Amino acid sequence: MTDHSPLNPDYKIDVARSFAKQGMMETLNAELTEVSAGTVTITAPIGPQTSQQDGFAHAGLLWTVGDSAAGYATLSLMGAEERVLTVEMKINLLSPAVGDTITAVGRVIRFGRNLCTSAAEIYTHGPNGKKHVATMIGTTTRLRPDG
């Protein structure tokens, strides 16, 4: 985890504003549930709309929400005029995703001048409690207005 301070004092507002523009998050009924400097949590329901063929949550639900969580964790540390873009992102699935909701907790591992490394842990929540179902790590890039 980096110990960088956020460059943008309004990062909570700006992350929320950017999140609201992601049509994909609305399609998945995902909500931004926590934003702090370098860490972002997103929650989404598990249901038939996002299932795979055996009734589990499609891995794409996990990946998509985890990618946004990891990306916004990085954006939370950036300057106000910067944008974030995923370069590459990997997921290891630990267990079938069964339950009522998932949460994706994104965090920054390296906050570089141009390239950042961030990760996300995905959990399911349901009658049987909380379970760690996937882990993600990837590279994001900082895009500046002049860049």
Added chain:
Amino acid sequence: MTDHSPLNPDYKIDVARSFAKQGMMETLNAELTEVSAGTVTITAPIGPQTSQQDGFAHAGLLWTVGDSAAGYATLSLMGAEERVLTVEMKINLLSPAVGDTITAVGRVIRFGRNLCTSAAEIYTHGPNGKKHVATMIGTTTRLRPDG
């Protein structure tokens, strides 16, 4: 690309039947557009419902459709009673995904007794033609009824 023959003579029907059970594919308005032994193509529209914050297609659209294409490419070679599960999957994004539709072309690289390696190439299609926007590779596992 493997040269394995499909173990299941009805693989085209069975892949289509499994695809129809993926609620996520319906949510993304994705369609199964080609199934052959070891190769599967899925198409989906790009639109506000699946956008990220800058108006491009969310990488999660690409990953999700690519994961299904890579997984069904593997399922097309499996026995009739088997199921496929993604173990891990990686994406490298080559260009922002702009256009009208995406196609994900999945193919099998290794068809093992238990573990398989498959890949997917993601293309956008629009007024400016066809563009290669992402490449994916990952591991899937064959689940047998007794296993």
Added chain:
Amino acid sequence: MTDHSPLNPDYKIDVARSFAKQGMMETLNAELTEVSAGTVTITAPIGPQTSQQDGFAHAGLLWTVGDSAAGYATLSLMGAEERVLTVEMKINLLSPAVGDTITAVGRVIRFGRNLCTSAAEIYTHGPNGKKHVATMIGTTTRLRPDG
């Protein structure tokens, strides 16, 4: 981190015995410096023999030592007759590897019946202290004598 107990009471001896058979570890002058259930540390010198073109440690030194650390972390939990094999492994490089030595700390994230997920963190050590230079995650498989 899993909370599994090791299946093999002699796991420390058996991990050390297997490590001693890796010609690659000898070539890299790597040493097994700590073995506990689910966690293994390997240390190796940085020097001209393992450099890349700019004088840093070649990423291959980090990957190779990290892969062995992650693999032996998994082997430490397995039965006495089992073997471990890497299926896939990824590295994200956080900083150029400069210093006197590297340590790779491998740990098990998921210990499954057949498939396991393990990770490794790579650190450099030198006049400027300890630095986190790379993070790895991947899939390993358990091979049983009859399998």
Added chain:
Amino acid sequence: MTDHSPLNPDYKIDVARSFAKQGMMETLNAELTEVSAGTVTITAPIGPQTSQQDGFAHAGLLWTVGDSAAGYATLSLMGAEERVLTVEMKINLLSPAVGDTITAVGRVIRFGRNLCTSAAEIYTHGPNGKKHVATMIGTTTRLRPDG
């Protein structure tokens, strides 16, 4: 595969010069066997010095040689003053690496202004012919003298 022309007319000489500085390649007895614009092949012997515990080539041999092949494929397209650095690199192992030698064939998938995507295929060669044993893909970055 990109269709970019090399920016540096002396790229063959410069790739060979950089390769000669990699102490790691000498330690592995690796040789640069082919350099063309966007594609580089490296060959290395399989032997007890680079084995893992079961006598196969250590995956680290494959990864290390493949990383250099993918990196030099990218360097072959860069300007004379630029350097290449691996950001992240992934390997999927397809088969145990048995034989006399390995070859790693690196190629450029995307040659970007700052970030590139490159891949490598690893083959073994021996009494039983040529076998595809691993596939790699990753991200590299272009470092300019002023950067």
